[in-house]
Amino acid sequence: MRHSTTPSPNQTKKDRIEALEKQNKELKALVAWYEEQFRLKKHQEFGASSEKTPDDQLSLPLFNEAEITATPLEEEPEEEACAEATPTKSPRKTISADLPLETVTHTLPKEEQACSSCGNELHMMKKEVRRELEIIPAQVKVVEHEREVYACRTCEREGITTPILRAPMPNPxxxxxxxxxxxxxxxxxxxxxxxxxxxxxxxxxxxxxxxxxxxxxxxxxxxxxxxxxxxxxxxxxxxxxxxxxxxxxxxxxxxxxxxxxxxxxxxxxxxxxxxxxxxxxxxxxxxxxxxxxxxxxxxxxxxxxxxxxxxxxxxxxxxxxxxxCWAHARRKFDEAQKSAPPKQGGQLTLAEQALQEIGRIYKVEKEIAKGESTPEERFSIRQKQSKPLVEAFFTWLKKIRPQVLPKSSLGIAIKYTLNQQRKLEEPFKDGRLEIDNNLAERSIKPFVIGRKNxxxxxxxxxxxxxxxxxxxxxxxxxxxxxxxxxxxxxxxxxxxxxxxxxxxxxxxxxxxxxxxxxxxxxxxxxx
Structure with a gap:
């Protein structure tokens, strides 16, 4: 007796439903990705270019551990954006004292130096000063270098050779x-x-x-x-x-x-x-x-x-x-936040939580920068304050990674940061190092700006x-x-x-x- 291999109608319908559900899930993920790219592109074209974390962002704990909830009176660290986003305010620049100063004095004619009320002579009470910058356009002049050449008349008349002597002149x-x-x-x-x-x-x-x-x-x-x-x-x-x-x-x-x-x-x-x-x-x-x-x-x-x-x-x-470079890692999460859909409620998104925790690391660096710390002192401070933040941050990223779509902006940011973990941990092992590569970016920027011209x-x-x-x-x-x-x-x-x-x-x-x-x-x- 031969058994039929034809699937039952119910089985066919079930397989069809599973296939459609899988296809629907993939299409939803694709649409979500396109929406992310659209929002990011729209922000890049019309939004603010600054990566500064908003001042009114809620300060919520990143790690919902029992230890945190058990100490509700403990003061949380003040939220701080990274150094890239909130540069230290520089002192006001002043005009160089080496610039030549020309004073133009404005006086009343002698015949007008009389009081309009009583007619007596006026005296100078004070001087009012207004400063202006006068620009002298570039000027070109031609400089001729004349070099005198000397010879001996006696040798010219009586000698076989005549020594020639030239005055020194700089090479062109x-x-x-x-x-x-x-x-x-x-x-x-x-x-x-x-x-x-x-x-x-x-x-x-x-x-x-x-x-x-x-x-x-x-x-x-x-x-x-x-x-x-x-x-x-x-x-x-x-x-x-x-x-x-x-x-x-x-x-x-x-x-x-x-x-x-x-x-x-x-x-x-x-x-x-x-x-x-x-x-x-x-x-x-x-x-x-x-x-x-x-x-x-x-x-x-x-x-x-x-x-x-x-x-x-x-x-x-x-x-x-x-x-x-922590600035590069932060930039990935900043892009993820800009491409994310509008928030529902007051809770921080995962990208915002990542930005907040990176901000805490930068806050330590900002405090270090206020004093003239030696590399040894920087290392000591980082070991005590920064290292626990860094370790907790990477632990949290590994925990949430399975919950995030790999091809989403947030998934890309998490993957990038975890792939760079060994290098991102290096600055906290050596006080001579910076936590980002912003110094290089600032040095290469003049070339990039010049290239636009x-x-x-x-x-x-x-x-x-x-x-x-x-x-x-x-x-x-x-x-x-x-x-x-x-x-x-x-x-x-x-x-x-x-x-x-x-x-x-x-x-x-x-x-x-x-x-x-x-x-x-x-x-x-x-x-």
Missing amino acids: VFPKSMASPSAVAYVLTQKYMAGIPLYRLEKQFEQLGVPLSRQTLSNWTLYSADQWFDPLIQHMRKHLGNQEVLHADETTVQVLQEKGRAPTTNSYMWMYRTGKTSPPCVLFDYQTTRAAKHPQRFLKDFKGKLHVDGYSSYESLPGVTLSG WLFSQSSKGAKASATVYSLIETAKENQLNVFQYLVYLFETMPNIDHKDSQKIEGLMPWSKTLPGSCYLNKEKTE
């Missing part, structure tokens, strides 16, 4: 050119500090009566980077390799004429810099890709602690300990020159130098010294204590 910054130290310094500061493209500088010079083409300005830039700045950059690279703590970051740059690559292909500008405990040194490195071989080559002599974001290329650095580099040679000039200018800014005056000093000095003399090169570094006072923003510190 660009041979057979009208480029002066101040002219080249002006071009570089305008392009790399103010973000003005060369074609706009060309128009500026036209208004000043100087027909300098952008090709000429480009030649000045490339020659300066290769001839005068490169010895300084090599010295800076050695300095960087000897550090114990560094920061690293990277961003895209478009180069139009690269061999074998389409003009629309992205290249990368890598950035490496010292930490807060060392004299500031910022170095940019142009490369065609984002491959791991580039930081491996650049940091081949470095064996210390490196602050990074979540990019995996840094994982392969031999002998280097990576320290993660000049958009791309014409060639790889130009991109490498940009990396060189940005390195020197950003390092000078970090060391509180007047960048224009510093570049003028370099262009006056570099053509007239031996570049192999390491002591002379060290004396020209932006952190050198032997620079002339004119190179500093605050000249009072150098006196």
Whole structure:
């Protein structure tokens, strides 16, 4: 007797219902994901860009443990957003005392200095002062360097040879050119500090009566980077390799004429810099890709602690300990909160709870920053106050992870943070480290802003020159130098010294204590 394998109608209907329920669940998850992306995109386009935690956010406990509910009178930590979102208020800036002061006195004519009531002579009771800034536009002048050449008349009449003696004259910054130290310094500061493209500088010079083409300005830039700045950059690279703590970051740059690559292909500008405990040194490195071989080559002599974001290329650095960035982790949860549906009731969402707990960690850092703590003191404070917060935070993330859709914004934030756990715990093991990589982000930001103006580099040679000039200018800014005056000093000095003399090169570094006072923003510190 043969048994029929045809499923019963009830079984078929049941399977069909299960399939539809599964499909419905998947579609709901997909719709929820699209709604998240829509809300996030809408917030990015129309909402505030700040990641600051709202001041009126309810302060609710994250971990509903019995110990917390058993001590209701215990004062909860005041809610605090991270340092990235609530920077410390800086003191009000004042006009430099080094600026020239011109006083214009306004007086009444002698015949009008009589009292309107009694007719007697008036006396000056006080002076009312109003200050204004007067701007003097850039001025261009031509400087002729005449060198006198001497000869002996006696030798001219009686001798076989006539000695020729020339007066000393400094070497030019660009041979057979009208480029002066101040002219080249002006071009570089305008392009790399103010973000003005060369074609706009060309128009500026036209208004000043100087027909300098952008090709000429480009030649000045490339020659300066290769001839005068490169010895300084090599010295800076050695300095960087000897550090114990560094920061690293990277961003895209478009180069139009690269061999074998389409003009629309992205290249990368890598950035490496010292930490807060060392004299500031910022170095940019142009490369065609984002491959791991580039930081491996650049940091081949470095064996210390490196602050990074979540990019995996840094994982392969031999002998280097990576320290993660809590600001990046916080940003993920901030995006999750912005893409979340409107709240029902007054309870905090999971993303808001995560933001609040990260804020508590930053609050400890803010308190540390108020005093001049040594690395040992920072380590001690973090062990007592920050470490328990960090451990509890990761325990909570692992607990709620199964409850969250993996592909949702919150699920992505949780996955990212847990994957970075080892690196995120590193700053609390070493007081020399920061808990984020914001120092690197601030250093690379001028390049990103400048890129919005000049958009791309014409060639790889130009991109490498940009990396060189940005390195020197950003390092000078970090060391509180007047960048224009510093570049003028370099262009006056570099053509007239031996570049192999390491002591002379060290004396020209932006952190050198032997620079002339004119190179500093605050000249009072150098006196």
